Amino acid sequence: MTAEIAHGLVDADGRLAEAEDALLGLVMRAGGGLGRPVAVPQLATLARLARRLQVPIARSVTVADRDADIELFVRAQPEAEGVRLSVAGWRERQAWRPKGEDAEADLLDTAADWRWESDAALRLRFASIEAGLRYGFDAVGLLGKPVTELFTFEPDTAGQLPIIDALANRRSFSGQPAKLRPSGRPVLVSALARRDAQGAFAGFAGGVVLVERPQPEGVAASIGDRLERALRTPLGRIIANADSIQAGADGPLAPDYAAYAADIASAGRHLLGLVDDLADLEAVERPDFQPELEPIDLADLARRAAGLLSVRAANAGVTIARPEADMSVPAIGDFRRVLQILVNLIGNAVRYSPQGSTVDAVVHPDASVTVTDTGKGIAPDDQARIFEKFERVDPSEPGGSGLGLYIARRLARAMGGDLTVESAPGEGARFTLQLRPPL
Template sequence: MSGPVAHGLVDRDGRLVEAERPLDELNTRAGGALGQPFAVPQVAVLARLAQRLGIPVSRHVVAADGPDEIELWVRADPVEQGVRLAISGWRVRAPWTPPADTARRDRDLLVLDADWSWETDATLRLTAIGEGAVRFGIDAKKLLGKPLDALMTPKPDDNGAMPMFAVLLAHGPFDDQPATVRASGATMMLSARPRLDTAGNFAGYVGAARAVSAPAAPIGGDDALTEAFGARLDRALRAPLGRIIANADSINAQTDGPIRQDYADYAADIASAGRHLMTLVDDLVDLQAIERPDFVVAAEPVDLADVGRRAAGLLNVRAAERGVRIDKPQDIDTAPAIGEFKRVLQILVNLIGNAVRYSPDGGMVWVRTHRDRDTAVIIVADQGKGIAKQEHSRIFEKFERVDPTEPGGSGLGLYIARRLARAMGGDLTVDSAPGEGARFMLTLPAQIA
């Protein structure tokens, strides 16, 4: 589809109030209607941007239009009534689909027995690096988006030429071309097949890398592999979870226009589940760190009363949602100690968060400090259902929880908190009985004046 410029007007509340036929039809196919919030998100975003900045904004956008995609050139001009749109281009293109089965099978077979795989876009910038690359000292996170030659350098042949360069420039296939991994100096044999879009144009490479010889064992053996796995887990999950949480929160807040309340509630549930998974990722990364034999913490002056006030402030919103009040240390209270500030804060956020979770609606959580000879103490107490004495040691074990039947964390929080406390020369203990709430006590070496 192509045609003349189509004009429209989006009012200050984000509603499409005027639209010439092509724009009106596009908006209708997207589920919108005149007088309702603009339903084409890529254009609606530009309209909001122009309104917020107060200046004209012109951009090329690609929007979904049924099973196809449509390329548009959008100019958004802020006016008194809202934002005036002028949309041109209107070039329909089919969305990218995988190439023919034979080509796909060829690429699948190529990477099947590879040590690791790699992919590029049409400009030969890296878009994917297989997990096996970490064994060869390759940090995929740092290389994605960079040119292929940032990952490895082709080796010359016996005549000093580099035939792989010519093949890459011609966008052709190649097999068993020697190259050196920049990060480690390892020698690999590279093979690749071009990827084509639906129009038959070059869209990048899917490649395989095979080691000429087995890679050396990672420094640190199994510990290094565990650390690498933890780092990959963190990178693989944190960014997508962050996007899920942000988008779900945006839907729940109805920032792009009103939606049915049950849909908004579903989005809130999605955001809550995403935060739970993000906490689990944090716990697993911390677990991997604290169980390393070389794990150390800083020894710096900290004020337990000050850290307690900060931790309580971070949890005020969550407590308010439950009607729970946090009685934090007074501004004049001090409890000088020796520890690492961020680790002490991590412990207290965990303890106060647990106290809020297990407190009854309308309950109270107390945070108190004192000094006992050469030890500084901070106590977090709640009005929950309490913990039986025989459970006191179990709840500090890995993957154990006070009540496994209740929704909550991963069962790692108290285990990590106690390991951190002991790494700082202190301890974390509990005093509780059924029906009497719980008192968790963090002790650290006192700061000598």
């Protein structure tokens, strides 16, 4: 099968408006074509779900094509003209699985913090979008790229690279030390060898486990860490299943039940955000908390944060003005933590900005970045309060946990910098992250 990524567009009425050859061929073999409803049910369902929720949806699906089943990775991106489809994978599904492989797959899915997949040439065909948002990589942009653009593999304690041995022998592997690009976050990578319908090696389906810093002797893992590990995978499954139910993936559904499913998915996302916040809260309040300081490019991080929030901004009718592509501002900080702060600031600015406005992310030569919005502003009496735990400008408004700015300021100060705000009612807000410039 083809290893390409095929693109297409489904219009607001659910008709296929554009399609590259591989995607068009699949749809035509299912009885559809350009200008007609999408004849592949799985693709139609994902397009309908993305359009209804107005958020990007990425899923692995299996579709029937002639005499074979084809495994695809599909991303559905809502746009003004409809829903943009990116379809990768194109692998014939194995008709049988060796004894015990189902149990191994279930174990991998349960133990991993997030998932990835590659083809036989080690080109990525799936990477977790949620992990990309959290750890600073473009999960969709990496599709079709070598896995080494996501991971920097390192020798294990025996001086070996398990992934190389697994590739040479077409078998599964585990415990491969690696670092995420570009944040340098240490991880352990494992994967099951995949087979096609003829039993030939077809790539890897893998999981990633985050490597935590060693705890001081006699100190147990924090409650936040245990909560995150225990809840992240099951919550992800609940959200995915609720989204599918809401979209009617298994057939028509009464409106009340679809609404219940939407409520479940929304509550799941909110709870997942709380889990992330609690884990971060415990981390920054530990007496031994130390960010991983290194030289960083603050302009690059501002561009990355703006890119990660571009879909949310477009859905809200807000434009994010980011630093020019050739701009570079050196600073000292923790790559992942600075990205986390900027995503929080820009995300808040998008949330509180009126439709048709612009959020500015401006980087300054003194190793600072200012995020400015044109929202309703913050009263002087509230400007200190919003940096406290569980505090928000207006608790009656839907939103986060009230921990984001508290965590962001703690992180900034732990890196030798600060996070401040300038605002007045009706005049928007200017949040400035100041970091240390290089010596």
